[in-house]
Amino acid sequence: xxxxxxxxxxxxxxxxxxxxxxxxxxxxxxxxxxxxxxxxxxxxxxxxxxxxxxxxxxxxxxxxxxxxxxxxxxxxxxxxxxxxxxxxxxxxxxxxxxxxxxxxxxxxxxxxxxxxxxxxxxxxxxxxxxxxxxxxxxxxxxxxxxxxxxxxxxxxxxxxxxx
Numbered sequence: 001x002x003x004x005x006x007x008x009x010x011x012x013x014x015x016x017x018x019x020x021x022x023x024x025x026x027x028x029x030x031x032x033x034x035x036x037x038x039x040x041x042x043x044x045x046x047x048x049x050x051x052x053x054x055x056x057x058x059x060x061x062x063x064x065x066x067x068x069x070x071x072x073x074x075x076x077x078x079x080x081x082x083x084x085x086x087x088x089x090x091x092x093x094x095x096x097x098x099x100x101x102x103x104x105x106x107x108x109x110x111x112x113x114x115x116x117x118x119x120x121x122x123x124x125x126x127x128x129x130x131x132x133x134x135x136x137x138x139x140x141x142x143x144x145x146x147x148x149x150x151x152x153x154x155x156x157x158x159x160x161x162x163x
Contacts (some may be wrong), residue, residue: 018131019098022124023105029120031111045116058110065103072096084143086150090162094136094151097160098128134159 019139033045047054068089075088077099105124120145136157139147157163 018127021026022120022127023101023108025104025120026108026117030108030117031112033112033114033116045114047113047115047118051113054110055113058107060107060111062104062107062111065100065105065107066101068096069100072100084139084146084150086154091154093156093158094154095132095157098132102128102158107149114152128158129163 019126031044036045039121062127072089075115076085079085079088101122102121105121106118109121136147
């Protein structure tokens with residue numbers, strides 16, 4: 001598994017699966033809600049909010065998350081050479097990649113108007129938080145005092161003002 005010259009260490013490969021699994025489940029399950037309504041007249045999975053505004057808000061959140069992800073990806077590709085990166089998005093949150101995945105997942109769940117997809121998106125938050133905490137232990141070992149200072153400077157891991 002290689003992405004633009006970066007091959008994650010073996011101990012992190014399972015985490016990559018954990019990070020992307022909720023997003024893939026949302027993409028697979030989300031469209032079932034309108035399919036069930038159309039074919040079976042079964043709307044149990046629908047979000048109990050007005051449909052059109054929810055879908056529009058979901059689309060806007062998804063687009064914002066996708067732009068954030070693409071900008072992060074371009075920045076990371078241009079900047080990372082094995083060193084600790086502390087500028088760009090990393091000035092505000094310590095894990096912008098994971099934040100972008102959570103934003104994309106939430107936006108898709110709302111866009112699909114699916115309570116099941118929304119549940120998966122919400123469950124993804126504590127899963128991502130757990131793996132971020134675990135990853136930070138590895139980053140502390142790898143970068144030592146430099147990462148410790150960075151953690152003091154940038155307080156938020158995923159969501160500014162919350163976590």
